[in-house]
Amino acid sequence: MSDSQERFNLRRLKTSYLTTIISISLVLFMLGLLSLLILHARKLSDYVKGNIGFSVILKENAKEVEIKELQKKLDASDFVKSTNYINKDEAARILQKDLGEEFLNFLGYNPLSASLDIHLNPNYANNDSLSIIEQRLMKKTIVKEVVYQKNIVTIVNENIRKISIIILFFSSLLMIIAIALINNTIRLSVYSKRFLIKSMQLVGATQGFIRKPFVFKGIMQGIYGALISIILLMGLIYIASKEIPELFVLKDIRILLIIFSIVIVLGIILSWISTFFAVRKYLKIKTDYLYY
């Protein structure tokens, strides 16, 4: 065989090895992306829930000291993420800006009340917690009323629940697809060596001795695949954080480390198990069945 032909054949063999690694890396990339989505879904839902808030309208006669004291107490409580005190003048300025009209001149007095705008801790952003908080606040003498939109709270929670179910469904589906794809890729690669496996058995090698190099190679393919998918994920995160800066949360190092670990562990475990069972199949099979 000529040198060029030999080089061509060697290149083809390397390409098939590379193709296996790339297939594994693409599947792991998808799994990494999904993990990114799942781990950030919680953050995003907390972010949306954290924007749910309500206004505590204060009575006309409420003194500044009493208001500050109430604000301090609220800031210290579990259900509050942040509070913002808006006095009568500021409320008028905000409304004037929204309306675009000098309504104070028209009315001749400021009808608005001072209020405390409260953003909730995400865990308490539901109607049940809100009604308990409302009851508690209404007992305070300086509180006139508590205003919030019940519908929005319900709709936000309902949507988050729906999205979570959809994400969970697709995660499970993708996980099954990933396992099937990696398993199939590795099985095909082992299938091409089935006669070698049989020859090794015929010369007296034990199953463990035959299996070891295959499993080692499978694990290495899993590791290479995982490393490639991590590079792809990092590239994607970099581009996303440049193009959509609001997604700055994606730069959370702790979450990234968790995702990269998941990708590496999945790469190793999936290729390990797939190789183990693929080789086992040909170790157990009768010689005649190798030809089918």
Added chain:
Amino acid sequence: MDSENIIDLNNISVYQNKVLVLKEVSLKINRNEFVYLIGKTGTGKSSLLKVLYADLPLKEGEATIVGFDLKRIKNKNIPFLRRKLGIVFQDFQLLTDRSVNDNLTFVMKSTGWSDKKKINERLEAILEDVGLKNKGYKMPHQLSGGEQQRVAIARAMINHPEVILADEPTGNLDPETSEGIMELLFNISKSGSVVLMATHDYSLFSKYPARIIKCENGNVIEGNIENNE
């Protein structure tokens, strides 16, 4: 089992899947014996050898080879049986993804050799024995059929087995190399091993006379040189 009988078959039947190939085979082969296994194509020679190296299960009869009970042998013990046998396959069964040296080293390592120096010494000696001294670096596909056959023979002999089962080991060889291989196999049998060789090459019988067993019409019978010509 008689201690002299390395191979002891007692009324065994050989099946390929569910098809009966040989029936009621009884055969005893002692140490130092060289035995030809002859018969037309498809008469069950290879199947009988496959039973002996436990590639085909023994369903009927009793059989022992190098102390292993073929009817009751467990899967996990089959590699240890094969380590006591040297098998030359009709289709060579070389590991096509590695060189001749690596083929032979694989067998040594898988059977417990670990000392690199000893492995290399044995490698050199066995390649010289089969006339492939400078071809250890070659891949199987770079060798001729005869050379591949010799690698298969080298592999079978590498662990000094008690029994050599050879399925047409001279089938692809030129007369000169054939003779060299026959010398080799005869010497092995003289040194205490059993050689059971399936062959169609009847011309060997006159130069290397030995016991002949014939597969015919589903039976195994003792033969002789005259009635096989």
